[in-house]
Amino acid sequence: MSGKKKFRILHIIGQLGKGGAENQLCLLLESLAGRYEFFVIFYRPESLDHLDRLLRAGVQVRIIDKEAGLAGRLRFLFKLTILVRQISPDIIQTWLPSANFWGCLGKVLSGVRAATIASIRNFPQKPDLAERLSEQAARWASDAVIANSLAAKRTIISRGIGQKKVRVIHNGISSAWEVRTKRDEIQRELLIPANRFVVGTVGNLRPPKNHQMFLRAAERLKDHLPRLHFVIVGEGELRGQMEEWIKRCDLGGVVTLTGKRSDIPRVLRTLDVFAMTSLSEGLPNAIMEAMSAGLPIIATNVGGIPELLTDGVDGLLIGKNDLEGFINAIEFAALNPELCHSLGRRARMTVKSRFSIEKMSESTSRVYEELLRNRR
Numbered sequence: 001m002s003g004k005k006k007f008r009i010l011h012i013i014g015q016l017g018k019g020g021a022e023n024q025l026c027l028l029l030e031s032l033a034g035r036y037e038f039f040v041i042f043y044r045p046e047s048l049d050h051l052d053r054l055l056r057a058g059v060q061v062r063i064i065d066k067e068a069g070l071a072g073r074l075r076f077l078f079k080l081t082i083l084v085r086q087i088s089p090d091i092i093q094t095w096l097p098s099a100n101f102w103g104c105l106g107k108v109l110s111g112v113r114a115a116t117i118a119s120i121r122n123f124p125q126k127p128d129l130a131e132r133l134s135e136q137a138a139r140w141a142s143d144a145v146i147a148n149s150l151a152a153k154r155t156i157i158s159r160g161i162g163q164k165k166v167r168v169i170h171n172g173i174s175s176a177w178e179v180r181t182k183r184d185e186i187q188r189e190l191l192i193p194a195n196r197f198v199v200g201t202v203g204n205l206r207p208p209k210n211h212q213m214f215l216r217a218a219e220r221l222k223d224h225l226p227r228l229h230f231v232i233v234g235e236g237e238l239r240g241q242m243e244e245w246i247k248r249c250d251l252g253g254v255v256t257l258t259g260k261r262s263d264i265p266r267v268l269r270t271l272d273v274f275a276m277t278s279l280s281e282g283l284p285n286a287i288m289e290a291m292s293a294g295l296p297i298i299a300t301n302v303g304g305i306p307e308l309l310t311d312g313v314d315g316l317l318i319g320k321n322d323l324e325g326f327i328n329a330i331e332f333a334a335l336n337p338e339l340c341h342s343l344g345r346r347a348r349m350t351v352k353s354r355f356s357i358e359k360m361s362e363s364t365s366r367v368y369e370e371l372l373r374n375r376r
Contacts, residue, residue, distance in 0.1 A: 007037065008087065009039070010091070010093070011093050011094075012042070012102070014043060014044050014096060017049050018262070021119070022050055022095075024171055028172075028361055029054060031361035035365065041084075045063050064079045064083070077102065080103075081110045091372070092114045092115070092116045093117040093119065094142075096121065100120070115375055117367065118146070120147055120152060120156055121147070121148050121152065121283070144367055146168075147167070149168065150307055153166050169367070170283055170307070172358070172361065173289065173292050173356070186270045190231065197229070197334045198228075198272050198273075199229070199274075200232070201286075202233040202264060202290075203278070205239050206236050207279075208280050209279075214277050215230075220323075222254045231255075231270070231271065233264070234260065235260040239259075268289065268295060271290075272340070273340065274286075277300055277326060279321065282303055283305075284303075284304075291314070291348060291350060291351040292348060294345060297309055298318065298333065300322070
């Protein structure tokens, strides 16, 4: 496309925090920065973790403050509509439920002749109003819907979005997750006793992540396998409840809550096993990051997780909310270190061969080019 005018692609997302969708957006734009002219609109100015990354990639960023109340929402929609009209993109891609709704509405009101792509990444069993509105916006106002797993695609179609609209593009993972650091150093920093077998997880402290099962396993195993130590990385609404549980069950010397961390590759270096006990998932970046770090994975067989892992080959899959299965898998990993390491090696090979940033960005670019051809 050298010498030719680049197509203008606008991405709309609620925030630029440390979530998986925000990171995937940044990876995509960094990878395709030379091919398209990218714009990003986001509307939670308190979340600026990835702003510098986007600016370094040459992305033009616009921030709108979404005010509370009906009058505030209308002012926000008016500002969004004006910005969309000013940018006049060829394609609008929206991310996550809130942006799917507001982005599609702003595009319609702006009158711009842009193709619209909605991004749907996770599916709670009981969607709230925002999630239902997001699905309706994707159904009626988008030209294509990107799902990040086959499981998500099946759910999208079951909820009324036409099959021809849906494209499956798996997340991509950066090789930066292979960063190495001294294990002893980060263990001392996190106050993990020496010579422990460490089982860890990364995720927001919210009900769908089912950290309760993680803590129940720690309680059951603390006397049976005293070498075990459990690490939970993340912050969220359940922090207080989890601290109370740890105190009540005398798990203070067994479980470490690190809070929010910006150095996940270093933290992963201190783990022997990565675990995910979620009740629902899309295609979790946290598992892909652990795979890239060469860690054996124990995870519930929900959402897109079985698209990442094959049970007994490059991970261990357990049933949703299966405490006994989780405990048995941890015991197996702790008592069979060589087999455990083998699972981790194969996990790294899987993520490198199937879930690269290059595959993710090229697949997205093909969707862009298809929509652009249809608009000519």
